[in-house]
Amino acid sequence: MAAEDCASFGLAPAMRAGGVLADGDYQVHRDFVDFIVDGRPLLFQLSDLDAVSPLASDIPPAIFAHHVKRLLLEAEAPLPGGRCVIYGCPECEGIECGAVTAVIERDGEGDEGDGAYVWRDFAWQTDERVDLELNGYHGIGPFRFRAGEYRAVLGRLLSGEGPLVPPRRKVLLIGARVAVLARLAAALRTIGVGADITQDASGVPPEELRTYGVVAFGRAVEDGQRAAVRGEFERAGADVAYVDGLAPIVPLLVAQIESALDRGPLAQRRLTRLVAADGEAGVEVTSTCRVRITAYRLDRLYRAHTHDVFDAVLESGRHRISLDDKATRGQSFLVARTTGSVLVARMER
Structure with missing residues (x-):
């Protein structure tokens, strides 16, 4: 197989930022290892998906290792058709909440670098069966990873020599x-x-x-x-x-x-910049995603006020967003969130 036919495979520590949301709900913090395909987090190709990989820091070591062995095809796939969970719900592990799955298979023989591991037929799945026509990610994959590189990266993760999940x-x-x-x-x-x-x-x-x-x-x-x-x-x-x-x-x-x-490095975050001045927010994102901005304000009696001031999908790049003057007057602060990232800025005058 020619080298140019294969994508590079890597792993990197990642985080799903928790938080106390404006409506009083809570969002759980998760540390996990993300898949890096051709130098970019695979999760970024899934637009606004709020999910984590199965390689998370809060699952017991034996289960963590079993997930790695599934990726290496050394353990049976958890779903019919050889399908493995690539990303799942950050709040629970139930497939009922929805998960991104893919078929993982070998192409070629040999464990010394010959052949490839293939991730194909990506889909959104909520039960054991999947309808590729209806729920398939038709623009993602298939990815072919050199067997030697793939096994070496995941092997280092198992041995403790690779990019481990950050300690809690x-x-x-x-x-x-x-x-x-x-x-x-x-x-x-x-x-x-x-x-x-x-x-x-x-x-x-x-x-x-x-x-x-x-x-x-x-x-x-x-x-x-x-x-x-x-x-x-x-x-x-x-x-x-x-x-x-x-x-x-x-x-x-x-x-x-x-x-x-x-x-984590900026290149592996969705939200990389937030500035706030004169009733405007400046935001930079590295991939298309939903951005939510909340304004927090202290009045003259030091009472706190909360305002949801922006919620929309933004394309990759820099954006200037005008905000409601009532929400940002006086001593005020902005919190910008995407799936996985959060930044905070003081409103400057």
């Missing part, structure tokens, strides 16, 4: 408003992100500090206290992101923290 990081909350911190911690735990509250990180064992991915400071935390906390994490060799809370609004703070938890 906790968040450390530091601030003066205990009630706000308690509500924020509860919201984070509800969406699947661990959270602890403290005022002083001194004396905490380095191995415990290294379990945190984000440290979030409230607006009232003084510079000296921030520096002391940063010093403890630096001495522990902990790779953390620091978040300065924009306002004591729980959904806004959750969005800030989710944005900080996303450490």
